[in-house]
Amino acid sequence: MRAFTTAGYGALLTAFSDAGYEAVDLEALDAGRRHVFLRHDVDFSPEYCAPIARAEIDVGYRSTFYFLVTSPFYNILDPAVRDDLRRLSALGHAIGLHFDASLYPEGPQLEEQAERERMLLESVADAPVRSISFHRPAPSLVGRPGHFAGRPHTYQPQFVEAIAYYSDSQGAWRFGHPLDSEAFARAAAMQLLTHPIWWCIDVEETPTARLNRWLGHRLEQQVADVGRNCKSYDPSLIERRAPGAGRAG
Ligand SMILES: [Zn+2]
Numbered sequence: 074m075r076a077f078t079t080a081g082y083g084a085l086l087t088a089f090s091d092a093g094y095e096a097v098d099l100e101a102l103d104a105g106r107r108h109v110f111l112r113h114d115v116d117f118s119p120e121y122c123a124p125i126a127r128a129e130i131d132v133g134y135r136s137t138f139y140f141l142v143t144s145p146f147y148n149i150l151d152p153a154v155r156d157d158l159r160r161l162s163a164l165g166h167a168i169g170l171h172f173d174a175s176l177y178p179e180g181p182q183l184e185e186q187a188e189r190e191r192m193l194l195e196s197v198a199d200a201p202v203r204s205i206s207f208h209r210p211a212p213s214l215v216g217r218p219g220h221f222a223g224r225p226h227t228y229q230p231q232f233v234e235a236i237a238y239y240s241d242s243q244g245a246w247r248f249g250h251p252l253d254s255e256a257f258a259r260a261a262a263m264q265l266l267t268h269p270i271w272w273c274i275d276v277e278e279t280p281t282a283r284l285n286r287w288l289g290h291r292l293e294q295q296v297a298d299v300g301r302n303c304k305s306y307d308p309s310l311i312e313r314r315a316p317g318a319g320r321a322g
Contacts, residue, residue, distance in 0.1 A: 111136035244280030
């Protein structure tokens with residue numbers, strides 16, 4: 074069962090569990106052991122993390138959810154997002170900083186900016202934020218040795234070069250399916266990056282259809298919010314033009 078659905082994600086986790094893999098935090102990831110580091114970069118909607126988090130709990134795994142502080146799509150200070158963060162932490166999952174370095178000038182102050190974002194996220198999540206992943210990293214950041222802003226980051230050579238690294242970016246396994254890998258066959262350490270939006274529901278559809286579903290849901294929510302803020306607002310015009318995508322389940 075290899076679908077990009079919540080059930081498909083559960084089946085993937087079960088395969089790792091059956092192969093004897095232990096899910097560990099980035100700091101504990103050891104190339105010489107049967108470790109899997111489950112990483113999620115939250116690029117779109119934090120509400121999509123919950124099904125992923127539950128699927129992991131079901132097999133006794135914990136993961137790290139990396140949140141943007143600078144997202145154009147969500148705001149960690151939104152009480153609903155804050156609650157999502159705190160629920161993930163309460164389940165035993167770790168929270169990490171997803172850092173978009175392209176928003177700042179290059180130079181020594183880049184790490185200061187990351188530290189500011191990290192402290193803000195830690196304060197809102199009310200949980201330790203111990204590691205960093207880069208959002209759409211520039212080539213200079215991939216394989217960059219050593220800590221960044223005093224923290225381990227997911228693109229250090231020992232986490233991307235010394236071990237197997239699989240990512241579902243763009244809604245597909247770009248480097249092959251992790252279960253078909255030579256690393257999985259010999260139960261070698263692996264970093265598995267998944268984005269919750271591709272796995273959040275049990276409907277098989279193209280990445281574009283999934284993104285349109287999310288956009289349709291988001292528009293519905295924003296229309297309702299505008300209505301709450303402005304009693305005279307008439308949503309009928311925009312409703313006729315809304316995408317046909319339904320609410321994500
Ligand atoms: Zn990202």
